[in-house]
Amino acid sequence: MxxxxxxxxxxSYLADGDRMLSPNSLLSVTQELGLVGAEELGCGETEMAxxxxxxxxxxxxxxxxxxxxxxxxxxxxxxxxxxxxxFFIRNYRLLSEDGTLLVKASSSSVxxxxxxxxxxxxxxxxxxxxxxxxxTVYDEPAGKVMMPRGVEPDAVYTRRVEYCDTDxxxxxxxxxxxxxxxxxxxxxxxxxxxxxxxxxxxMHEARLGDEIQYRRYVLGxxxxxxxxxxxxxxxxxxxxx
Numbered sequence: 198m199x200x201x202x203x204x205x206x207x208x209s210y211l212a213d214g215d216r217m218l219s220p221n222s223l224l225s226v227t228q229e230l231g232l233v234g235a236e237e238l239g240c241g242e243t244e245m246a247x248x249x250x251x252x253x254x255x256x257x258x259x260x261x262x263x264x265x266x267x268x269x270x271x272x273x274x275x276x277x278x279x280x281x282x283x284f285f286i287r288n289y290r291l292l293s294e295d296g297t298l299l300v301k302a303s304s305s306s307v308x309x310x311x312x313x314x315x316x317x318x319x320x321x322x323x324x325x326x327x328x329x330x331x332x333t334v335y336d337e338p339a340g341k342v343m344m345p346r347g348v349e350p351d352a353v354y355t356r357r358v359e360y361c362d363t364d365x366x367x368x369x370x371x372x373x374x375x376x377x378x379x380x381x382x383x384x385x386x387x388x389x390x391x392x393x394x395x396x397x398x399x400m401h402e403a404r405l406g407d408e409i410q411y412r413r414y415v416l417g418x419x420x421x422x423x424x425x426x427x428x429x430x431x432x433x434x435x436x437x438x
Contacts, residue, residue: 200276200330201234212267213390220395220436221376223259226273227289227302228371234275234287240324242365245308250317251366253309255284256339258396259302270294279328281338283307283316288334301334311366314402342398342433344421350412354381358407368402369409374432378422381411382436389420392436401431 211222218226235241235252245251265271271291278286284305291300310317319326356377364370375397382388403409407426414421418438424431 200274201230201237202272202274203230203233205271205273207265207267207269207271209267215390216267217264217391218266219379220261220392221372221379223261223264223291223300224257224372224375224397226291227257227259227275227304228254230273230275230289231287231304231306234277238277238324238326238329240326246311249310249312250308251311252285252306253366253368254371254397254399255305255307256341256396256398257302257304257371258335258339258394259289259300260394261300261391262393263299264391265291265293265299271299272296276329276332277326278303278330278333280326281305284338285319285326286338288332290334303333303335303339305339309366339396339398342396342421342435344423344433345414345416345419348414348416348421350414350423352381352385352413354384354411354413356380356409356411358403358405358409360405363405368404369407371397371399374399374424375434377409377411377424378413378420378434378436381413381422382420385413389418389436389438392420392438394435394437396435398433399431400433401426401429403431 213219274290289302420436422434
């Protein structure tokens with residue numbers, strides 16, 4: 198079984214004020230690419246819903262060598278890379294038309310029971326999830342994101358989860374966590390609008406009506422974001438210049 202490959206042109210609704218694919222839109226592109234790739238494996242959204250489950254990100258990391266721009270034509274690749282503990286690893290690459298690597302990414306996903314909202318063992322689904330390809334884009338899968346010790350947050354932002362922030366799984370769409378972090382980032386001096394390396398760790402669900410408090414930490418060229426619903430941390434984000 199081979200990698201999924203498709204061509205894509207950056208549309209206006211994914212470009213930011215600098216005419217670049219925004220970081221959160223980049224996350225949207227990889228998320229959709231992964232769903233299409235899962236369909237080819239026979240474990241796409243429709244089949245998973247039939248079993249009362251859904252794929253959800255636990256962690257994702259992406260590295261940008263150059264941000265694609267409005268109207269640019271890309272070649273996108275994704276492939277299931279096998280299982281690592283409880284996580285199912287999927288890799289992604291975005292290339293220019295001449296084959297130059299622009300973006301690489303790796304996600305670690307789990308299976309969520311949409312009724313109980315708990316992680317489910319994929320063995321119970323009787324699906325063949327053997328790797329499509331053993332090639333990796335990083336030496337290690339996406340790791341945990343930890344807030345820096347001894348650093349106090351320099352900015353705080355509170356955002357209520359509204360209907361249009363949610364997705365078909367019934368919780369906040371993954372891309373919004375990064376969008377909200379960037380909203381806060383761009384209010385600050387020396388804003389990091391187009392980071393070269395981004396990691397997200399999804400710790401708990403935020404659902405319709407929840408209020409998320411974002412806390413921003415700065416350590417040199419690094420930005421860290423922790424999002425809380427009450428006392429429960431739901432998201433951790435690391436961005437590097």
